[in-house]
Amino acid sequence: MAIFVYKGITDKGLIVKNRVEEESKQKLMERLKENKITPIDIVKVSIASSNKNKKRKNINNSKDILKDVNTAKFTTAKKNQSKIQNNRTIERISMYLEATKKITTKDVIVFTQNFYLLKKANFNNIHALTTIIECTENLSFKGILEDILAGLEAGQFMYTTMEYYSNVFPFIYINMVKVGELSGSLTTSLEQAVKYLEDSTELTKKIKKILIPNIMQFVGIIILLVAGTLVAIPQIENLFDEMGSDAELPAITLWFKDFLGKVMQYWPVPTAIIAAIVGLVVFYINTPKGKYNFHYFKYKMPIFGELIFLIDFSRFIQAIELNVVNGMRIQDALEVSKNITKNQIMLSLIETAINNILTGNSWIQPFEDSGLCSTMETEMLKIGMETDLTEMLGKLKEYMDIDIKNKMEKISSVMPQVVYSIVGIVLIFFVVVVLVPIIQVYMGNFLFDTAGV
Numbered sequence: 372m373a374i375f376v377y378k379g380i381t382d383k384g385l386i387v388k389n390r391v392e393e394e395s396k397q398k399l400m401e402r403l404k405e406n407k408i409t410p411i412d413i414v415k416v417s418i419a420s421s422n423k424n425k426k427r428k429n430i431n432n433s434k435d436i437l438k439d440v441n442t443a444k445f446t447t448a449k450k451n452q453s454k455i456q457n458n459r460t461i462e463r464i465s466m467y468l469e470a471t472k473k474i475t476t477k478d479v480i481v482f483t484q485n486f487y488l489l490k491k492a493n494f495n496n497i498h499a500l501t502t503i504i505e506c507t508e509n510l511s512f513k514g515i516l517e518d519i520l521a522g523l524e525a526g527q528f529m530y531t532t533m534e535y536y537s538n539v540f541p542f543i544y545i546n547m548v549k550v551g552e553l554s555g556s557l558t559t560s561l562e563q564a565v566k567y568l569e570d571s572t573e574l575t576k577k578i579k580k581i582l583i584p585n586i587m588q589f590v591g592i593i594i595l596l597v598a599g600t601l602v603a604i605p606q607i608e609n610l611f612d613e614m615g616s617d618a619e620l621p622a623i624t625l626w627f628k629d630f631l632g633k634v635m636q637y638w639p640v641p642t643a644i645i646a647a648i649v650g651l652v653v654f655y656i657n658t659p660k661g662k663y664n665f666h667y668f669k670y671k672m673p674i675f676g677e678l679i680f681l682i683d684f685s686r687f688i689q690a691i692e693l694n695v696v697n698g699m700r701i702q703d704a705l706e707v708s709k710n711i712t713k714n715q716i717m718l719s720l721i722e723t724a725i726n727n728i729l730t731g732n733s734w735i736q737p738f739e740d741s742g743l744c745s746t747m748e749t750e751m752l753k754i755g756m757e758t759d760l761t762e763m764l765g766k767l768k769e770y771m772d773i774d775i776k777n778k779m780e781k782i783s784s785v786m787p788q789v790v791y792s793i794v795g796i797v798l799i800f801f802v803v804v805v806l807v808p809i810i811q812v813y814m815g816n817f818l819f820d821t822a823g824v
Contacts, residue, residue: 375399376510379408386411390514474512474539480568482507482516483544487561496557497523515539528552543567543690543711550697550707563693567686574682574775581783585790592794596801597631604628604804624804666715670743674785678778680743685771686711687721692764701760702728716743745774 377399378388387408393399396413403410482503489499500520507513515536522532530549533540540548544564551560604624620628634641655661670680690711694704702725709721720741724734735756739749748767755763 374514376414377403377410378412379403379410381409382407390510390517474509474515476568476572478509478512479540479544480565480572482512483561483565483568487558487565490558490561496529500529512539541568541571543686543708546690546707546710547693550694550699556697560693560697563689567689574779577779581779581786585786588794589790589797592797592801596797596804600624600628600631600804621803621807624807627804663715663719666717669714670716674782674789678775678782680717681771681775681778683712683714683717684738684744684748685768685775687717688764688768688771692761692768695761695764701734705734716741 374390374392375396376388376390378386380386391399393402399413400410485503485506486499489502490496494502497520500516500523504513504516504520507516518536519529519532523529528549530545530552533545533548537545544567547560547564547567548557551557604620608620656665668676670676672679687708690708691701691704694707695701699707705721705725705728709718709725712718720737720743723737727736728734733753733756735749735752738744738752747770751763751767751770755767
């Protein structure tokens, strides 16, 4: 079954527009005509997600929807059909662009903000969601919200449908909604979810701001080196030959030129070797042991390792705080909060913590023994267990936010130094390989050699 957005005109001259599920475009056209709707445009919706080949969780097929044409969304009626035909091309392009629009984090943030405001205004879930759907322009996201609404109307919780679209809604976000719905504090959960999404987006922007310029510099100098060797060096050699000079290019220049020539001539060999190495690495990472070792490396890697662990652990603490505030036992809070990450190291620590509670031991001990958490973090958790855990989790989250900020600033200062060191080495190589021969030409050395001076 595929999802289609159709637009048609009824026998009364009204324009209808809706999203339906049907086997094919032809079947949908037949179904519309059976219900006395003349199709104007039918566009297949493409949702960019890992669930795009799955059947929509709560959406009805066209047969069910078209039992009552009044369920369709009515738009403004046209006074004559010729005007509709004149605008058909523009509308078709517009519908296609809307139907294939990607769902972004910004869409989720706006939805959450609006839902939170409506809940504060004492809207019930169905009323709030219906209102938001009417204002949602992204058809792909609108379809998912309609699916969530259908689940609500069938007596399901929102989070059960959101779990089906885990590619759109982050795990911790779904858990926040879940805790809010189960504990009756959805408004508070939505407020915290908005903050979480905004903080995550801001953090991602900062990381990109650090990485992208430095990577572009490195790639740029590599391209300059290769292009200079392939273009400038042959021109200089030709110039030497034309002037009858016995001057020779530097040995390193000739070596690098020959190296690039062989690479271009026998490119299938290095390509196959690189592909084989990448394939072996990917295969190893997908094995249980390989995945575990790779995830451990992510936490211990130079420069970024501490930051990656700190972000995961901070989100974990944030989830525990939310669950504990809403009345969960620490054991249940740990169980629900473990879905905030897919890192096997963090998951194993959380599972060990849960088992420790069952055996009467401290759930903090695994994090302390791992060597990944700082003494400050584990000590604050220990004090929290002896005093007020909820308050201490909030303070720990504040401390970790400051720590993340400091780590980001440290990386911001270190990354340029690392990249500049690498770029500097490549630049020196570029000078020796490409610029030295060019300087020889401009300094006129080959003219002196030609004149026998």
